[in-house]
Amino acid sequence: MPHRGRPHKIAPEEQVRRAMRLFWRKGYYDTSVDDLVSDTGINRYTVCTAHGGKKSLFEKALALYEAEVTSSFLAVLETDGAGLFAIRDFFCQFLAFLEQPIGAYGCLLCNTSSEVAPDDPAIANRIERYIARLTGALRRAAQSAKARGELREGVDLDQFADYCAGSVLGIMSFARSPAPRRAVRNYVQGILHAIDAVSATAKPSPPNDRKGKRT
Amino acid sequence: MPHRGRPHKIAPEEQVRRAMRLFWRKGYYDTSVDDLVSDTGINRYTVCTAHGGKKSLFEKALALYEAEVTSSFLAVLETDGAGLFAIRDFFCQFLAFLEQPIGAYGCLLCNTSSEVAPDDPAIANRIERYIARLTGALRRAAQSAKARGELREGVDLDQFADYCAGSVLGIMSFARSPAPRRAVRNYVQGILHAIDAVSATAKPSPPNDRKGKRT
DNA sequence: CAATTATCAGAACATTTATTCTGTAATTCG
DNA sequence: CGAATTACAGAATAAATGTTCTGATAATTG
Structure with a gap:
């Protein structure tokens, strides 16, 4: 029409x-x-x-943000067959995001989670579903990773998925803060190390890459 | 008078x-x-x-919050001789905090960092100093830990301190979100694992404790 | 006790905010 | 082209917000 x-x-x-x-x-x-x-x-x-x-x-x-921005970030995780490498790639995306000016805005859904969700059930529901979507995607990827033997023995899938989900909120909160960008990059690096720590392909030593290091 | x-x-x-x-x-x-x-x-x-x-x-x-609440959390870190165990204890505190009703409020300074700091230089300055205090305390503890041989070789102190600082923001952001408490507890557990991963006292295998696990 | 000082309780004020109204302009349909 | 429809631009409105005013109250001081 x-x-x-x-x-x-x-x-x-x-x-x-x-x-x-x-x-x-x-x-x-x-x-x-x-x-x-x-x-x-x-x-x-x-x-x-x-x-x-x-x-x-x-x-x-909020709906448009989830449909466009969030979905873009989650794409790599919500692909069939996404495993531990996809989780790693997912977090690496934030390093590029942080370099953009818009990186200082953080995440609209995370900001809203703190600002209005606690007092607005409808908004809280949307944030809840967002977190469930994030955690779900991470958990499925972790599940695939385990099935393919990419994970060390004894890793708790639910716990690991929740850790990764919380880390996303952490990145976005830190990104919106007045902290130096270098600190946020270092934080993301720490998360990447934590992901490597559950990988079955043992690392000889903690990767002491010079990225983001103070001189 | x-x-x-x-x-x-x-x-x-x-x-x-x-x-x-x-x-x-x-x-x-x-x-x-x-x-x-x-x-x-x-x-x-x-x-x-x-x-x-x-x-x-x-x-x-904000000033009172930092003087009372934040200082209370940081006490264990700001003690002379605080090392890796102090860092671990510091994060363990949040597990108890999350059990209280007030845990759902998150952290006033972290909330303010997202809500008003981006548009108010005076507030931004206060948040900046708070993050610097947090990161500084963590870094000094990490330094002590390294001096005492509590850390694995090759751990970057600045990067580790920033990781821990970002994790605090992550905990508080997650805590204020409508996510289930169990997820937040699992997130803290993940951080504890990440801390254990830089410890010199090698762990035989990832601690698959049942705490907070789905049944 | 009287004078002084500073807070209280509620009204009053000016500003801001979200919404609605009114007349005009731009398009589609017959 | 004319009628109908919908959005625009700005004024108008009603509610909410931060601040200030006013008379009363409760303490200290001499």
Whole structure:
């Protein structure tokens, strides 16, 4: 069906995408409708009519974030046959992410988890499902890794998956903090070491690579 | 000097402490002065006069949080001669913390790091100093550990300290999320394993303790 | 006890915020 | 082209927020 009436100056999905970026940077409460209007070019009235108000637009932004940003990160894990190398690659992605300016925003879902989820059941539910998706993907990859003998004996799959999931929140929290980027890179390196530590292919010694080391 | 005029119904420091708890739970933006008044019993007028307004009271709350809560956690690390065992004990504390109801609030400084630091230089500075204190304490403990031969060869002290510091943010972010407590406990266990992995006292096999395991 | 000082309790104020209203403009359908 | 429909732009509105004012209250000091 074509379009009746005046067309949108900005496509609705693009409106949500721009709102997403602003919420990502400033958080939910500190982003006013005025901010949305002046920063993204969305019409005030449209926020309330087409999108159902600020809160509703925020929820659309969360959904779009998960569909685009999160899914992009998780792709390597949610591929069939993803194993321990995929988990490693998954975390390596964050090293590249941290180099971008947007890396300082952290993760919209993680930020929201701290900011609004504790007091909003609907938001909390979305965050819960996000964490379940993340943990599930990690656990399946760990399961495949174990089946293929990539893991050392005695590794608890559930515990390892939860460790990795928590580490993602840690990276994103650290990334949004004012800590030096080098510290965040070092943190990711530590997680990579922890992953190597459960690998069946024994490492002769802890990899003392010079990356991110103070001079 | 004694007190002139009518005394406070609630001692000023106790007022800050109560405000701290509310900010801790609800965050800065979602806590209104009305909330402070009705929830803590502080007088509206006093908020603006004695404490200099909402933002200033918030900064006092951050300072008190660091002085009381953070310092309590860091005590084991900031003791002279703290080594690898102290680092381990430091993280074990969080397991007990998570069992308390207040564990679901996460850490006020970590929450603030995500919520307001990115847009407020004064707050960002305080968070920066907090992270520097945390990382410094961890680094000094790691240094002692190395000097005493508690660490495996080739462990990068700065990288390890940053890893531990990031892990603290991870724990607090995960703790505030709607994830099941068991997942957070498992995450802490993973960090403990990572610490054991740099220990010179080689472990025969990954400790497959049943704690926190799904049945 | 009277004077002084500082807090309290609640009203009052100015600003900000989210939402809604109003007239205009841009498109599609008949 | 004319009618219908929908979005735009900015003003208007109602609620919420942070701050300030006002009279009353409770302590100290001389």
